[in-house]
Amino acid sequence: MFEGKKVGLRLMQTEDVWLLFRWFNDQRVLEDLGSDHGYFCVSMDQEKTAVERMLQDRKALYFIISKLDGGSSIGIICLANIDERNASAELRIIIGEVNEWGMGLGEEAIKLLLHHAFNAKNLHRVWLRVAEYNARAIACYRNSGFREEGRMRHDHYHNAAWKDALLMSILDSEYREG
Template sequence: MNSAQRNTKPVRFLEGERLYLRPFGPEDTAGYYEKLFHPEIRRLTGTRQAFTIDGVRRYIEDKSGSPDTMLLLIALSDDDQIIGDIALQDIDYVNRNANMRIAIGSDEHLGMGYGPDAMRLLLEYAYGNLNLHRIELQVFDFNQRAIKAYEKVGFKREGVQRDALYYEHRYYDSIIMSMLEDEYRAKYHQG
């Protein structure tokens, strides 16, 4: 890597006050791979699979090039530190809906409002630029912090998939939440 490449600031695709969302670059693969083995992230997402670095690289390349997925990193505005990732996936342009997921990758950044901030940035883009109508997500019932954050952003509980996850000798429910474009506009674009 030459000095010009080292001094290049990351692209800021969607920018807020405290953080921004940006596409993955080849330099992000190793860090993303490591976070996939963080015990708390694995528990909160119900992840059981072991990954390889090559598999993660292919996943990032496939998702980054797919028209039905937006896979982005969450970075702090002041120092460009990566704190998580967020995705809009299974984008259906005919029915105007998609699924959203988010993961904040370190304990030190949890509970600071970064997740809701990142979600609002992506929701603004999804409703304002992609012309989506409905965005849904799923969260396991034991993840009360995430449920509160999603409700704060404006997601509403829609249903429950009972005993949807078996993890560490127990079954857990999966809560389906969604937000419609008019609900988003009423909350964030009043007046």
Template sequence: MTLTTDNLFYSKRLKMTPPRSEDVQTMLQWNEDPEYLRNVDTDLAIPYSEKQLEDEGDTKNKEVYFRLRTHEEDTLIGFVVIHGIEWNNRCGQLAIGIGLAKHRNKGYGTEALNLILRYAFHEMNLDRVGLDVIAYNAKAIRSYEKVGFQLEGRARSAVYRDGKRYDRLMMGILRPEWETHNQIHTEGEQV
């Protein structure tokens, strides 16, 4: 493997950046979208306050938090985080959110997943990244599967929304799986 730092925080259309003070106003808009709130967490859909958003990503050592921005316009479109890091076990949990509906269904989620997984495996030196997702979030599940995540288990009937019960799916990917999957998917692409 050739060591490169050219694309540590950048993909084709996206970049991972630290939080900026001006992000809060954009993120307050995300709080007004119930689809976003209900897909990003299994807890109650409660909008964050301005102060909570300002403090987001401030925890040390147990998470690596980035905001997602487009290259061209430098537009904030979401966040990605590796949290619950167990350094001794070289594993962590992934969370991702694309804020506004106008930025969803454009492939940003899949691109961001590959970007954060490259960071997790090649910079943080993790061996495993896991996540959980609500079974009704089919678009997210497709994105996770596209980058190589595998279903590892389910907590049956763990989420209650709108009078219905939904399973909570546990998915995971190991470093060699991601590297093999990523190599297969990039061999046909022109660099």
């Protein structure tokens, strides 16, 4: 378990399927994720299969975000597409409990994961993809040290229009400059 001031990260396990089932069936949580997400209205069977696949993926590390005060689980964060040759990985985060949004918990969870990525896993670059209209996520990523590095034009279809996705990243040197 990695601990910050308000949240901690613990490795995801099979039993967490109940949490993911709830979060990935909440339209408010899914609304701004962009196309890459095939999870709209998942059944428990689909979610169990997804969790097994996630846990067996040797190029990914999934953590559950828990509040230190009370211990409730509020979201999931991961390093995916871990590329050992090039020392890079993709960061993904979802706070599934919507009443916990906007209180700095996402930023703290990201900083805990970046600490692990750069100080334990010796990564050089962590990148992410975010829908251009996901203003809360973009603000959170900027506050966590990510910089915009590109734009995927017409990346996905959202609310009857083509939307871009932004690519953002942080290098280990930028992380250490703080």
